Amino acid sequence: MEEVFISGFDKFNGKEVAIKGWVTNRRESKTIVFLIVRDGTGFTQCVVAQEKTGDEIFSIARQLSLETAVVIEGVVNRDEKQIGGFELLVSRLAVLSQSENYPISNKPHGTDYLMDNRHLWLRSRRQWAIMRVRNQLIQAIHRYFQKNGFIQMDAPIFTGNACEGTSTLFGTDFFGQPAYLSQSGQLYGESMAFAHGKIYTFGPTFRAEKSKTRRHLSEFWMIEPEMAFYTLEDDMELIEDFMKNVVKDVLTQCASELKILERDTAYLENGVNKPFCRMTYSEAVKIIRGEKEVNGKNSINTLENDLKELQEKIRKVQEEIAERTNKTKQSGVKQGEISFHKSKIDALTGELHELEETAKNIPQWIESAKNFKEGGDFGGSDETVLTRLFDVPVMVFNWPHEVKAFYMKRDEKDSRYARGVDVLAPEGFGEIVGGGERETDLNLLIGKIRENELPMKEFEWYLDLRRYGSVPHSGFGLGLERFVAWICGLHHVRETIPFPRMYGRLFP
RNA sequence: UCCCCGGUAGCUCAAUGGUGGAGCGGCUGGCUGUUAACCAGUAGGUUGCAGGUUCGAGUCCUGCCCGGGGAGCCA
Known part of the structure; x- marks a missing residue:
C-alpha cells in the first residue's frame, strides 16, 4: 500500500493509497460518514460507506472527533465538486491519537479567542493558506535577489545604538551593557554593500511602540537590500521590478491558496502588468488635499x-x-x-x-486630508486617501528631509527634500516599502547626527564608510508581513505570521 | 500616552431598570452522497473586577483590568 500526500492525489486517481492526517470535519448519516481530512499538504473528503468498510470501521468513523489523528486507506476518486478535485473512498481506517473537545469549531470565533488558540488556529484552512503564501513569498524574494547577483548577509539583532534615533526600542542586557533589539539592519547593510556590491538582509526586526493597529507588530520580518552605485532612480526601478516579479511568482504558485482566501487578484495583477505610479511628495500632498485631481478624481470628493x-x-x-x-x-x-x-x-x-x-x-x-500641512509625514489615513485614487502601487519620493532618517541623501536641486521613497500598496494597505538613496557626504552626515542629538561615538564605524571610498548607494526595507497582508487581502497583519508578537500579546 | 467601541453559557450573540435567553458546540436518539448537513430531546451561568445609586442593576454612575479600532510612531 503506497503512502501518499493529499497534494499528490492527481497521480493516483483510481488507485488504492494510504494517507496520514487529522480529521477537520465530519458529517454523518446512517450508512455513510464524510470526513474532511488534512495531512499538512492539503484537505480532502474521505467517504466512509458502511457497506464497504464493514460495521467495525464504520462505527469508528462515526465517532471520530475533530482533530483526531488517523491513518486511512482508500481509493482516490476524481470528483470536481470536492475540495482539491478528489476524494478518498475509504476501505480501512485506524485512529492514531484521539482528540477531544477541540476548541476551534467550524463556526465563527472572535479574533481574541482565535489568537489565544493560535497554536491550533494555524491548522485551519485559511491560516494554512496564508502560511503557504508567506512561504512562497519568502522563496520568491530569495529567488529574485539570488538571480540578480545579490548576496544575503544578515545584520546583527543585538545593537548598541538606536539606529535612526527615532523609534522606541526594546532594551536588553548584553553582558552588563545596555543593548537594543534591532529596529533595522540598514546601517550594517550599507557596510556590507561596500564589500559585496549588492546585498540583502532578511531577518526579524523589533519595534517597542505601543501601537494597536492592523498594520503593526512588535516583532516582524524585514528584507533590506542595499546596493552600491545605485541612485534613487535605480532604487525605484529595482523596487518596481522586484515587486512585480515576486507578486507574479506568488500569483502563479499560490493560485489555489488565494482562492481559499477568496482574494480578488485584480489589483495584484495590475501591480504585475501596469507601471507603478510615481510622484514626488509635493505632488502627493496636493492630491491628498484635493488640490490636484487624478484621472478626474478628487481625493476629498x-x-x-x-x-x-x-x-x-x-x-x-x-x-x-x-x-x-x-x-x-x-x-x-x-x-x-x-x-x-x-x-x-x-x-x-x-x-x-x-x-x-x-x-x-x-x-x-x-x-486630516484637507488640513494636511506640507512638510509632515503621512499618517495611515493620508496613505489611504492617496492610494484610494489608484489601482496600482504608488511610489512617493523626495520627502521633506526632517521627516526622514539622518542617513537619507539630501536632494541636490532642492535641499528641503531628501531622496527617500515610500511604496504604498493600493486597497488601503498603505506603506509596505520604505527606502532611498543614502547620504554620501561625510560632513552633511555628521551635521545630521548632531542635529538629531545622536551619540557620534556610536556612529564612527558608519562614518568610516564615507571616509574610505564613499559612493552613491541606495536600498530599501520591505515589511514581509505587510506584503503578505496585501497579497492575501487580509484585514490585519497578525494573521500573516505564525505567532504574532504585538502590544498585549506574548502568548502563545 | 490620548480618543472611540466592547466584555453575558465552551463559542457567536440577544435581553424599554423588573423571573438571565437563542443558535452553535457537548451528550442521547432519529433521518439523509453530505458540503458551516438536518430533526427531536438534554446538560450547561458569581453577566470582566471593585464600589456606588435604587424597593430592585447584565442594564445607570465612578475606578480598575482585559480586548478591538484609531491617533502618535512606523515596515
Missing part, C-alpha cells in the same frame, strides 16, 4: 462618495438584520431556518460594526 456608499450599505445591512430577526420570530418557522438566520445575523452584526467603524473614521480622514 472620492472620500465623501465612499462615505455615502458606506452609509447606504450600513442601512441595507441594518434592514437585512431587522428582516431576518422578524423571520425568526414568526410562528411555524422551522428550527433549521431560525438557526440559519441566527448565524447570518451574527455575521451581519460583525460586518455592521466594521462598516460603522470605517464610517466613523472617514470624516476624520477628510478633515
Whole structure:
C-alpha cells in the first residue's frame, strides 16, 4: 500500500493509497460518514460507506472527533465538486491519537479567542493558506535577489545604538551593557554593500511602540537590500521590478491558496502588468488635499462618495438584520431556518460594526486630508486617501528631509527634500516599502547626527564608510508581513505570521 | 500616552431598570452522497473586577483590568 500526500492525489486517481492526517470535519448519516481530512499538504473528503468498510470501521468513523489523528486507506476518486478535485473512498481506517473537545469549531470565533488558540488556529484552512503564501513569498524574494547577483548577509539583532534615533526600542542586557533589539539592519547593510556590491538582509526586526493597529507588530520580518552605485532612480526601478516579479511568482504558485482566501487578484495583477505610479511628495500632498485631481478624481470628493456608499450599505445591512430577526420570530418557522438566520445575523452584526467603524473614521480622514500641512509625514489615513485614487502601487519620493532618517541623501536641486521613497500598496494597505538613496557626504552626515542629538561615538564605524571610498548607494526595507497582508487581502497583519508578537500579546 | 467601541453559557450573540435567553458546540436518539448537513430531546451561568445609586442593576454612575479600532510612531 503506497503512502501518499493529499497534494499528490492527481497521480493516483483510481488507485488504492494510504494517507496520514487529522480529521477537520465530519458529517454523518446512517450508512455513510464524510470526513474532511488534512495531512499538512492539503484537505480532502474521505467517504466512509458502511457497506464497504464493514460495521467495525464504520462505527469508528462515526465517532471520530475533530482533530483526531488517523491513518486511512482508500481509493482516490476524481470528483470536481470536492475540495482539491478528489476524494478518498475509504476501505480501512485506524485512529492514531484521539482528540477531544477541540476548541476551534467550524463556526465563527472572535479574533481574541482565535489568537489565544493560535497554536491550533494555524491548522485551519485559511491560516494554512496564508502560511503557504508567506512561504512562497519568502522563496520568491530569495529567488529574485539570488538571480540578480545579490548576496544575503544578515545584520546583527543585538545593537548598541538606536539606529535612526527615532523609534522606541526594546532594551536588553548584553553582558552588563545596555543593548537594543534591532529596529533595522540598514546601517550594517550599507557596510556590507561596500564589500559585496549588492546585498540583502532578511531577518526579524523589533519595534517597542505601543501601537494597536492592523498594520503593526512588535516583532516582524524585514528584507533590506542595499546596493552600491545605485541612485534613487535605480532604487525605484529595482523596487518596481522586484515587486512585480515576486507578486507574479506568488500569483502563479499560490493560485489555489488565494482562492481559499477568496482574494480578488485584480489589483495584484495590475501591480504585475501596469507601471507603478510615481510622484514626488509635493505632488502627493496636493492630491491628498484635493488640490490636484487624478484621472478626474478628487481625493476629498472620492472620500465623501465612499462615505455615502458606506452609509447606504450600513442601512441595507441594518434592514437585512431587522428582516431576518422578524423571520425568526414568526410562528411555524422551522428550527433549521431560525438557526440559519441566527448565524447570518451574527455575521451581519460583525460586518455592521466594521462598516460603522470605517464610517466613523472617514470624516476624520477628510478633515486630516484637507488640513494636511506640507512638510509632515503621512499618517495611515493620508496613505489611504492617496492610494484610494489608484489601482496600482504608488511610489512617493523626495520627502521633506526632517521627516526622514539622518542617513537619507539630501536632494541636490532642492535641499528641503531628501531622496527617500515610500511604496504604498493600493486597497488601503498603505506603506509596505520604505527606502532611498543614502547620504554620501561625510560632513552633511555628521551635521545630521548632531542635529538629531545622536551619540557620534556610536556612529564612527558608519562614518568610516564615507571616509574610505564613499559612493552613491541606495536600498530599501520591505515589511514581509505587510506584503503578505496585501497579497492575501487580509484585514490585519497578525494573521500573516505564525505567532504574532504585538502590544498585549506574548502568548502563545 | 490620548480618543472611540466592547466584555453575558465552551463559542457567536440577544435581553424599554423588573423571573438571565437563542443558535452553535457537548451528550442521547432519529433521518439523509453530505458540503458551516438536518430533526427531536438534554446538560450547561458569581453577566470582566471593585464600589456606588435604587424597593430592585447584565442594564445607570465612578475606578480598575482585559480586548478591538484609531491617533502618535512606523515596515
